[in-house]
Amino acid sequence: MRPGDLLSHKQAGRPIAVLTAWDALSAALVEEAGAEVILVGDSLAMVVLGHATTLPVSLEEMILHTQAVGRGLRRPPASQPLVVTDLPFLSYQCGLDDAVAAAGQVLKATPAAAVKLEGGEPETVAVVDRLVRSGIPVMGHLGLTPQSVHRLGYRRQANDPISQERLRRAALDLEAAGCFSLVLEHVPAELAGSLRRELTIPVIGIGAGDDCDGQVRVTADLLGLTERQPPFCPPLLNGRQLSITALRGWVEGVGQAKPPALTPPAGPGHPAPPTTPAAPATPHC
Ligand code: KIV
Numbered sequence: 001m002r003p004g005d006l007l008s009h010k011q012a013g014r015p016i017a018v019l020t021a022w023d024a025l026s027a028a029l030v031e032e033a034g035a036e037v038i039l040v041g042d043s044l045a046m047v048v049l050g051h052a053t054t055l056p057v058s059l060e061e062m063i064l065h066t067q068a069v070g071r072g073l074r075r076p077p078a079s080q081p082l083v084v085t086d087l088p089f090l091s092y093q094c095g096l097d098d099a100v101a102a103a104g105q106v107l108k109a110t111p112a113a114a115v116k117l118e119g120g121e122p123e124t125v126a127v128v129d130r131l132v133r134s135g136i137p138v139m140g141h142l143g144l145t146p147q148s149v150h151r152l153g154y155r156r157q158a159n160d161p162i163s164q165e166r167l168r169r170a171a172l173d174l175e176a177a178g179c180f181s182l183v184l185e186h187v188p189a190e191l192a193g194s195l196r197r198e199l200t201i202p203v204i205g206i207g208a209g210d211d212c213d214g215q216v217r218v219t220a221d222l223l224g225l226t227e228r229q230p231p232f233c234p235p236l237l238n239g240r241q242l243s244i245t246a247l248r249g250w251v252e253g254v255g256q257a258k259p260p261a262l263t264p265p266a267g268p269g270h271p272a273p274p275t276t277p278a279a280p281a282t283p284h285c
Contacts, residue, residue, distance in 0.1 A: 001036055001037065001079075001080065001081055001082040002082065002113065003082060003113060003114045003137035003139075003180040003181070004180065005036075005082070006036070006037070006082075006180060006181050006201075006202045006214075007180070007200070007201065007202065009036070009202065009213070009214070010200075010201070010202040010213045015213065015214050015215070016036050016037065016181075016202055016204060016213055016214025016215075017034070017035045017036055017037070017214060017215060018035060018036065018037040018038075018039050018084075018204055018214060018215065018216035018217075019033065019035040019037075019038060019039070019216070019217060019219045019222070020038070020039045020040070020041040020043060020044070020047075020216075020217070020218045020219050020220075021038045021039075021040060021069050021072070021219060022040065022044040022047065022048045022065050022068075022069070023048070023065060023068040023069065023072065024068050024069065024071045024072030025072060026069075026072070026219055026220075027068070027069040027070070027071075027072030027073055028072040028073070028074060029219070030081070030219060031072070031073050031074060031075060031080065031081055032074075035081055036081055036082065036214075037081055037082045037083075037084060037214075037216075038069060038081045038082070038083050038084070039084050039085075039086070039116065039216060040062065040065055040066045040069055040083065040084070040085040040086065040112065041086050041116075041218065042054040042057050042062065042086040042088050042089070042146070042147070043146070043218050044057065044062075044065055045057035045061075045088075047218060047220045047225075047226060048065075048220075049061070053146065053149050054088070054089065054146045054147055054149075055089045055147065055149070057088045057089075058088060059087075059088055059091045059102050059105065059106075061088075062085055062086060062087075062088050062106065063085075063105065063106060063109050063110055066083065066085045066106065066109075066110035066111065066112050067109065067110050067111075069083060069110075069111070070083065070110060070111035073111070080111075082113055082114065083110070083111050083112045083113060083114075084112060084113075084114045084115065084116050084139050085106050085110060085112040085114075085115055085116070086115070086116050086117070087099070087102055087103060087106070087115050087116065087117045088147075089147045092117050092124075092127050093123070096126065096127060096130045099127045099130065099131060100130060100131060100134050100136070103115045103131050103134075103136045103138075104134070104136065107136060113137065114136070114137035114138065114139055114180065115131070115136060115137075115138055115139070116138070116139040116140070116141055116183065117138065117139075117140070117141065118141040118142075118145035118146070118147045118148070119141070119142070119145055119147075119148070119170075120140065120142050120167070120169075120170025120171065120173060120174055121170070122173075124174075125170075125173045125174060125177045126177075128140065128174055128177040128178060128179055129177040129178060132177065132178030132179075133178075137180050138177075138178065138179050138180065139179060139180065139181050139182070139183060139204075140171070140174040140179040140181070140182040140183065141182070141183040141185065142157075142167055142170055142171060142174070142182065142183070142184055142185075142187075143157045143158060143167065143183075143184045143185040143186050143187040143207075143208065144156065144157050144185040144186035144187070144207070145185070154186075154230070155186075156186045156187065156188070156207070157185075157186060157187050158187045158188060158191055159188065164188075164191050167187065167191065167195075168191075168194075168195060168198070171184075171195050171198075171199060172198070172199070175199050175200065175201050179201060180201060181201050181202045181203075181204055181213075181214075182195075182199065182201055182202070182203050182204065183204045183205075183206065183216055184203055184204070184205050184206075184208040184212070185205075185206045185207055185208065186206070186207035186208065186230075186232055187207075187208050188208075188209075189208060189209020189210070189211060190209075190211075191208075192205050192208035192209050192211060192212050193209065193211030193212075196211060196212055196213055202214055204216050206232065206233070207230065207231075207232025207233065217233055218233065221233040221235060222235060222236050223235065223236065223237060223239040224236070224237050224238045224239040224240055224241070225239045225240050225243070226240070227240070
């Protein structure tokens with residue numbers, strides 16, 4: 001799967017399933033499940049690295065996790081899902097050259113064929129334009145943008161006509177700058193639906209209703225592995241509790257096992273224990 005293939009999916013009305021992965025194990029599950037796109041999202045900062053927000057994760061860590069994701073893929077390269085890696089906070093905000101270097105590093109060192117970045121301010125649109133002109137496919141991300149948590153929180157975004165119009169213009173600007181798809185997170189469903197119709201590129205929703213060209217979810221949330229899931233991502237199973245119960249059963253089994261008594265080691269200072277004469281072998285017949 002290549003970035004441009006997502007457009008054919010939209011045109012043919014084939015929904016696009018995007019799931020996150022963060023290592024070889026999760027990548028193998030997601031590939032086997034049939035997702036068209038694997039997103040190495042910077043949510044891994046919270047989900048697997050234990051940070052309180054996505055801000056601390058570094059470019060080097062994103063590269064390391066994307067390399068592990070690549071090692072988990074089993075299909076022949078031509079039929080593998082498209083791997084997209086999030087550019088982490090401050091890897092693309094400090095200048096166009098830095099952004100190209102960061103995104104280029106991801107494409108050089110990992111199996112990712114595209115990067116995702118957050119926001120639609122003019123400065124971000126300029127970064128998208130520069131990356132695309134440098135040959136780097138870019139997925140946009142508007143609405144709830146976790147890298148802006150200290151400004152916007154984790155609330156639903158674009159709730160009034162003015163902010164909806166601002167988001168709509170940002171989406172059009174990102175498309176014009178060359179984004180090959182756009183994630184819309186935690187925005188009103190009607191807004192996502194109308195943007196899906198207005199934009200040529202696919203709109204991939206999370207907490208944005210069903211009227212999208214595709215959906216993206218954090219795999220650990222879907223599997224119920226995280227302690228709390230966002231309200232717009234109900235788990236498919238209670239993976240955390242199932243795992244804890246299974247592991248607790250195993251731990252209790254170890255506690256109740258009666259291992260054979262230890263025989264003291266022989267050697268200097270440890271006289272060999274008296275041996276009992278071997279019993280005559282019992283014939284089997
Ligand atoms: O980091 C991430 O996992 C994401 C998805 C929630 C879209 O950006």
